[in-house]
Amino acid sequence: MLEIKDICFKSDHKTILDHINLKLDEKKFYVITGPNGSGKSTLAKILMGIVKPDSGKILLNGKDITSLSVDERAKLGLGFAFQQPVRFKGLTVYDLLKIAVNKEISKMEACQILSKVGLCAKEYVDREINASLSGGELKRIEIATVMARNPKIAIFDEPEAGIDLWSFGNLTKVFKDLEIESEGITIVISHQERILQIADEIILLEQGKIRKIGKKEEMFEMIFEKPKCCKEDGERCE
Amino acid sequence: MNDVNEIDKKILKEIEDDSFSDKEVYNIRKNGKSIERKTNPFINIVSKEDNKGIDVYVNENTLLGIVHIPVILTESGLKDVVYNDFHIGKNANVIILAGCGVHNDEHKDTEHDGIHRFFLEENAKVKYIEKHYGEGKGSGKKILNPVTEITMKKGSSMTMDTTQIKGVDDTLRETRGVLEENTTLVINEKILTNETQNAKTIFEIELNGDNASTHVTSRSVATDESYQEFISNITGNSKCYAHVECDAILKEKGRVKAVPEIYAKNVEANLIHEAAIGKIAGEQLVKLMSLGLSEKEAEDVIIKGFLK
Numbered sequence: 001m002l003e004i005k006d007i008c009f010k011s012d013h014k015t016i017l018d019h020i021n022l023k024l025d026e027k028k029f030y031v032i033t034g035p036n037g038s039g040k041s042t043l044a045k046i047l048m049g050i051v052k053p054d055s056g057k058i059l060l061n062g063k064d065i066t067s068l069s070v071d072e073r074a075k076l077g078l079g080f081a082f083q084q085p086v087r088f089k090g091l092t093v094y095d096l097l098k099i100a101v102n103k104e105i106s107k108m109e110a111c112q113i114l115s116k117v118g119l120c121a122k123e124y125v126d127r128e129i130n131a132s133l134s135g136g137e138l139k140r141i142e143i144a145t146v147m148a149r150n151p152k153i154a155i156f157d158e159p160e161a162g163i164d165l166w167s168f169g170n171l172t173k174v175f176k177d178l179e180i181e182s183e184g185i186t187i188v189i190s191h192q193e194r195i196l197q198i199a200d201e202i203i204l205l206e207q208g209k210i211r212k213i214g215k216k217e218e219m220f221e222m223i224f225e226k227p228k229c230c231k232e233d234g235e236r237c238e
Numbered sequence: 239m240n241d242v243n244e245i246d247k248k249i250l251k252e253i254e255d256d257s258f259s260d261k262e263v264y265n266i267r268k269n270g271k272s273i274e275r276k277t278n279p280f281i282n283i284v285s286k287e288d289n290k291g292i293d294v295y296v297n298e299n300t301l302l303g304i305v306h307i308p309v310i311l312t313e314s315g316l317k318d319v320v321y322n323d324f325h326i327g328k329n330a331n332v333i334i335l336a337g338c339g340v341h342n343d344e345h346k347d348t349e350h351d352g353i354h355r356f357f358l359e360e361n362a363k364v365k366y367i368e369k370h371y372g373e374g375k376g377s378g379k380k381i382l383n384p385v386t387e388i389t390m391k392k393g394s395s396m397t398m399d400t401t402q403i404k405g406v407d408d409t410l411r412e413t414r415g416v417l418e419e420n421t422t423l424v425i426n427e428k429i430l431t432n433e434t435q436n437a438k439t440i441f442e443i444e445l446n447g448d449n450a451s452t453h454v455t456s457r458s459v460a461t462d463e464s465y466q467e468f469i470s471n472i473t474g475n476s477k478c479y480a481h482v483e484c485d486a487i488l489k490e491k492g493r494v495k496a497v498p499e500i501y502a503k504n505v506e507a508n509l510i511h512e513a514a515i516g517k518i519a520g521e522q523l524v525k526l527m528s529l530g531l532s533e534k535e536a537e538d539v540i541i542k543g544f545l546k
Contacts, residue, residue, distance in 0.1 A: 050524055070527040086525045090543035100529045145529060
């Protein structure tokens with residue numbers, strides 16, 4: 001179980017996260033959603049140790065991991081897929097996958113990992129992770145590096161960002177499979193209805209606070225409610 | 239190979255991949271003299287007067303010739319200046335490996351200045367691999383000043399991979415190229431300096447013929463208190479293309495200066511220069527740490543990949 005206790009975070013005197021409390025269970029697929037600037041990505045980064053909270057605690061199966069570094073958390077089984085994947089001059093996709101699984105793997109095994117995210121693997125395994133890869137390709141590779149680790153807690157920060165809608169259709173299958181197969185906790189930051197549909201529970205963040213947590217049925221109405229500035233007859237306000 | 243001892247073998251291993259017993263064509267130079275040589279009917283090696291260097295002649299139409307010309311310096315205080323000329327015949331295709339290793343256990347400076355001139359006839363094709371390496375516990379400096387001059391006739395192409403990864407205290411590397419029409423010159427340079435080492439590289443390329451093109455990539459890492467300077471000077475005199483990339487990673491108190499100069503003298507010339515200098519990006523470290531590497535391990539992986 002992952003417990004988030006009273007996490008607060010400010011940046012430039014602005015409150016980003018305001019007393020966040022959550023308990024996340026194994027075998028569940030959580031989607032954290034909310035408007036831009038609601039603190040979703042910051043919360044995800046705090047879970048991975050990329051950002052340090054001003055106060056509050058994170059407990060993994062009762063153990064306080066708040067002060068642990070990113071690599072220490074990775075070793076405990078946390079995985080994080082970045083919203084904007086990093087490029088590396090000189091490192092190939094194969095190199096990165098070997099680091100991810102932390103052992104020597106054959107190119108065939110690397111290809112199998114890539115196939116899971118819909119990349120025609122043979123074309124990619126020897127490619128450098130540089131500017132020659134498109135945003136969508138990088139994003140899939142990023143997701144593959146996290147899945148390859150089979151993490152106990154997998155965090156995906158906006159997996160849909162930078163991927164065209166056609167490709168994203170395929171990628172939703174990856175997350176559906178994850179929802180069925182994963183023994184761990186999956187946390188996805190997303191705005192995409194197709195990802196929200198997969199969720200066991202949806203966490204709605206607004207202005208740094210949890211507005212509501214619930215099953216998708218009860219959450220959808222709230223999330224997709226019409227913007228307040230629109231009149232009932234659908235006419236746009238000035 | 240009676241004149242090759244254990245230290246020599248170790249140096250050869252650093253600058254070459256494997257043993258010489260099965261090599262086709264080679265010339266080993268040690269402390270200013272040629273000590274071993276082998277030629278074949280297609281590639282000949284002739285000594286210049288006074289052991290000042292060699293002339294390598296590659297016959298016309300030679301297919302996939304391989305020439306090894308390693309240089310070993312183990313005599314502290316020696317300044318070895320060598321002039322090697324490569325004459326590559328029409329349509330010949332050849333790989334040339336020129337490693338230079340310096341072992342200096344004493345206090346005197348050891349220096350090797352290799353002046354290599356390449357003359358590529360029409361449609362000749364050369365891959366030139368140069369590796370520089372220094373070792374030894376002495377306080378004497380290990381100095382390498384290679385000069386490479388490339389003259390390319392119509393339709394010829396050359397790729398030059400030059401690497402200096404370890405142990406060279408001072409280096410001035412000059413590469414000059416003159417390109418006729420339909421020629422391609424690709425240069426990949428990798429340099430790592432540490433402690434108080436200095437490395438300066440100068441590229442001067444003149445694109446004289448239509449459709450001449452060059453691509454120069456320099457990747458370097460400057461650590462500790464080392465200093466590097468990258469100077470490129472590309473002149474486009476024709477309908478030509480040039481792309482120069484200088485990428486440098488800084489660590490500790492390392493310093494890097496890049497001085498790009500591109501001069502288009504023809505309206506059809508297309509010349510590009512890119513330079514980026516900075517420390518390892520924080521997000522690269524975080525990404526690798528999120529895959530379980532420590533910060534130090536992540537740094538090593540990034541640098542190793544960058545200089546691969």
